[in-house]
Amino acid sequence: MTESRPAGRRLPVTVTVNGVARTADAEPRRTLSDFVRHDLGLTGTHVGCEHGVCGACTVLIDGDPVRSCLVLAVSAQGHDVTTVEGLGQPDTVTELGPVQRAFRDCHALQCGFCTPGFLTTITAGIAENPTPTRDEAVDMIAGNLCRCTGYQNIVEAVLTAARYAAGDDTPGGPAGHGAAGVEH
Numbered sequence: 001m002t003e004s005r006p007a008g009r010r011l012p013v014t015v016t017v018n019g020v021a022r023t024a025d026a027e028p029r030r031t032l033s034d035f036v037r038h039d040l041g042l043t044g045t046h047v048g049c050e051h052g053v054c055g056a057c058t059v060l061i062d063g064d065p066v067r068s069c070l071v072l073a074v075s076a077q078g079h080d081v082t083t084v085e086g087l088g089q090p091d092t093v094t095e096l097g098p099v100q101r102a103f104r105d106c107h108a109l110q111c112g113f114c115t116p117g118f119l120t121t122i123t124a125g126i127a128e129n130p131t132p133t134r135d136e137a138v139d140m141i142a143g144n145l146c147r148c149t150g151y152q153n154i155v156e157a158v159l160t161a162a163r164y165a166a167g168d169d170t171p172g173g174p175a176g177h178g179a180a181g182v183e184h
């Protein structure tokens with residue numbers, strides 16, 4: 001017979017999530033991924049492997065990409081956390097941020113499970129390197145796994161997102177389909 005484990009002590013954790021201060025009680029062992037999903041209700045962050053391999057759970061802490069399945073919620077206390085829900089641009093017509101628009105325009109997702117992690121990773125990547133080469137775009141997403149797309153259109157989305165973020169709205173497109181900037 002299995003014994004039920006007593007609930008651990010819970011501590012109030014306050015983080016600024018997508019620009020809004022949020023507080024919830026969490027056990028000290030609560031991961032940041034579970035905290036944002038289950039305690040804050042932000043289910044856009046996906047959890048795949050739960051041990052730092054797939055990148056699906058990537059969020060930004062103070063602008064840096066981290067695997068939220070490997071971070072304890074209590075260690076994010078007082079920091080700025082950006083989840084995929086915070087990547088939109090509500091003041092625009094589409095309300096999509098540049099990386100989101102690029103994914104749409106380049107058909108860079110299929111099932112979408114991996115997509116939140118790619119969007120956050122690429123947001124940080126082009127903030128650090130606003131004009132990536134194709135090789136640098138490949139490197140930028142090397143730590144994220146996608147079981148569906150074969151990555152080519154995600155690489156195209158990185159290059160397109162960098163252009164969009166710089167104010168160049170020349171549309172991207174799926175790799176190998178004659179889109180702007182695609183080599184044949």
Ligand code: FES
Nearest residue numbers: 048049050055069
């Ligand atoms: S769920 Fe965190 S890296 Fe896979």
Ligand code: FES
Nearest residue numbers: 110111146147148
């Ligand atoms: S789109 Fe399905 S795992 Fe990436």
